[in-house]
Amino acid sequence: MNFLSLFVLIPMLTVGLLFCLGKPSHIRLLCAGAGIALLALALTLLGLFIQARNGGATDAMLFRADLCWYAPWNIHYSVGVDGISVLMLLLSAIIVVTGVFASWHIDPMPKEYFLWYFLLSTGVFGFFISIDLFSMFMFYEIALIPMFLLIGIWGSGEKERAAMKLTLMLMGGSALLLLGLLGLYFFHGADSMNLLTLADRGMALDAQRRFFPFVFIGFGVLGALFPFHTWSPDGHASAPTAVSMLHAGVLMKLGGYGCFRVAITLMPEAATELSWIFLLLTGISVVYGAFSACVQTDLKYLNAYSSVSHCGLVLFALLMLNPTAMTGAVMQMLSHGLMTALFFALIGGIYGRTHTRDIRLMGGLMKVMPYLGVCYVIAGLASLGLPGLSGFVAEMTVFVGSFQEADLFHRVLTLVACTSIVITAVYILRVVGKLLYGPLQNPQHALLPDAAWYEKVATATLIAAILVVGLTPHWIADLIHESLAPVTAMLGR
């Protein structure tokens, strides 16, 4: 058994063990243990991966394993990682473990909650280690379904409607995706679902042209591609804290990762040819999300629109199809995942105390809860691209990379995307000013407690990760750059 499979086995085992436990304290302990084990595993994998690469391993994917699942349709359970998936696994592990701490006192039914939570994580980890189209799709679906229950049961506000909307829209996306994947399978001679085999073989241009939009939009729905993003604000607003974290932090990355891994890698010619349509859409996402965020009054809506803008930048940079911009895209996934998870953890903490997310009803909270306030400012500064935090290096790599495309169309779009740094500053400073600074708006908030230890663990971990990315970006960029080489070679860059 390959050790990558541990990423799937640990959460599955946790789900199994959760059935046997009853006391909330035991459940918490188990979940924290599982989360920490996953994080340790991801860090080990990172170490081993770098060691292997330095040792001269040149395969596109390392630590491969293959298990035939259903021979007639060539379905395999096939795993392997490159630098990008290693980083995504690390991101997922960080967010899963911080999510456990952020939902330490989840109520009601902690057992069921964590059960679904870890099932969802199984899907996420499985997706990132898979290199078989079918198992990838299967894990993708495993990650989507628990979301419905998690939002529908433990959510807030109009939770049933939001859960339904989110699930239906994402299911619509996966229907498109399934069509695209089947197309990929059959137009390749219907004899393999392995990503690497398919990528080596190449595909006829007209077939590529036909199926690229299916796959790209299918994954793009999850990556908040305009105009298929409206599940995001409602879904995030209603979801419980840890689910918002996992969803914005990791699940939206599944979209970007899938667009890169399947759509662009397997259909490079179509990607080059059709990129302009999607560049327009993602360019709109970037600015549109940022402008919409400026007038939101609900903290979670604000963050959801900000995510539309930031995730739009991920897809935007991917579609530039040059190594620098694509490196930036993966860095932006990482950076957005961390800081949006931090935001949602903090919003969850604030909501849990004030019982409102409306910024008009709050103000001056910095004095009341300095720890949460300072963390919120740090998250905000990361989001608006302060050097030293993760957002800056990601955005700058994206902008410098995008600017290397010399024609007028790409130039104009790049400049438009650049303006988002100003608009981001506007909405971040607006909310920080209203929420944290100024005199205390609601006297009832004066006696609220500051962060508890488990919240401190969650936020401090995320801030540490943001700092590591922001201060030492070179090894991350190298890791990504190297993994992009086979794809960019195919794209002719």
Next chain:
Amino acid sequence: MFNSCYTALVPLLPLFSFILLIAFGLRLPGKWAGYIGSVLTGIAAVAAYYTAWTYFSLPLDADGTRPAVEILSWEWLRFTPLLAIRLGIYVDALSAMMWVVITTVSLMVHIYSLGYMAGEKGFARYFAFLGLFSFSMLGLVVAPNIFQTYIFWELVGVSSYLLIGFYYTKPEAVSASKKAFIVTRFADLGFLIGILILSYFTGTFDFQTICGSAQDAAGVGGALFAPALQASFLGLSALSWAMLLIFMGCAGKSALFPLHIWLPDAMEGPTPVSALIHAATMVVAGVFLVARLFPVYALMTPGVLEVIAYVAAFTSLYAAVVACVQTDIKRVLAFSTISQIGFMMVALGVSGYGGHAGEGYTASLFHLFTHAFFKALLFLCAGAIIHTVHSNEMKAMGGLRRYMPVTHLCFLVGCLAIAGIPPFSGFFSKDGILAASFAFHPCMGILMTAIAGLTAFYMFRLYCRIFHGPYSGDTAAAQAEHAEAGHHTPHEAPAVMTAPLVFLAVLSLLTGFIPFGDFLSSDGLPHAFPLQTAVAVCSVLTALVGIGIALYAYGRGPRPAFQRMADQPNAFLRAAKNRFYIDRFYLFITHRIIFQGISTALAWFDRHVIDGVVFGSGKLTEKIARKIRIIQSGQLQTYALILLLGVLCLIGLVLYL
């Protein structure tokens, strides 16, 4: 010979101070946070002086220039095979001079703040942020490449944001900090795009490569800049666009018209912060950057340089006029800062390259140097006054010379320096600027001399309103009010505050005598710029006229005629008092157009149109389902009927075929 250990200490010690105070500041008793910050900054200052001293005693190169030294180069992030961000320390005459200015003013502000901020809530946080700012500013000026400049540019922006908003429970401070950050961020967008264009065409971020090539226009420079000069957009070459956009970033940081609106509001921060950030160091970052890229501006895009001169001259005039009618003493100083930065930028704009033509360049940086000390001095004096009077308004002051003799004298030195009266430092630096302006065009020279006269007027108006005339607190009503608020009669500031004042006053008196051209000139060759007697006489006479009018009008409290002008201002004065309504114009753009126009409309569009389609498709599915449901009624007869019809259809079909 050149010890990199000492040099690296200069920016790292303030960073260490920041980390230390953020981590443990709250647990330190009493003023320990302040002592730690001050001592570390003090060591950094000594290291900076040592660096400057060793640098300037390096032997000259064969061509007579001073070689630049680059130490500690670390490849931080690689973008493309050509472009990478290297973090490092690049010491040349310009950065060594900036280090001396920054560490000196920073140290003085640290010491002064020990007294000024005593007992203030957030004492440790204040010193932590000062450390962060000093680190960022020191890192900015030694950047070996333009991207490092950008990184630290953003960092000084955020330290400025944090320090303006230091009193974060005060709504004015919060909105001022927000305004400062967003306005400069907008300018930085231009800066970023400028960097993108420049680096795309030249394939490098490196200052040494860029500036070195510009100096060698016939050889390497031709090759490096050829693509950027050939590519054109809207009739301007790509290089001009790049340099213009980079200047936009400079204009934002250095508060040039029309991006100056944040600086007067930034006075909401603690006064020592205004002295350090918004007078002496950060706001001159724009001047610094234009000076850093001066060979490119002067030799490759002289047109852009001319634009800089006009923008700066207009800014200088505008700010000087506005400063004449402000009543908040910090606002007067803020507008005076804008006006003086205008002087520095004008000097760069009118300067040529090399030899005597480069007088403007040297004068600009000389003025930056002297201005840092006398403006910091003026702000710190203003801080001491506000500290004791508990108000920023002129009408709460008057006659304070009796109560605060040391502050009074120091302030007077500052005023004489900024007004350009010999032998104070401002006279020498301003003389160079005026001479360069006259050499550029007589009109420019006359305009700048006139602005220098205005400067003398508004500074002495300020001086008289604060220190002369009757003290407003002497009236019985005012005394009662003071007693009620727990205030006391004005008194001299403690020694920890007056010592920096005296030190800066001495600097303002002496720095004028430095032969600046020997150290800093546009082409790196030492060049002496003798005093121009005709220009000097003109400017001193103009300044004396300005001072004379101010003394006449306000020497013994405002004369009735002037008081009437202040009470019933005509349209022009009213406009000047309201800063010519520029802020309202911005408010209109941001609130009416961006927030209420674009953002609200987009948010509505998202909720109702795009989400409406999603919702509508759900409804449509439901509707269709309802219609189809009728078929599945559960009645056996209906099913049988449909079955029969189906069979008949099939039979018909078979027969037909």
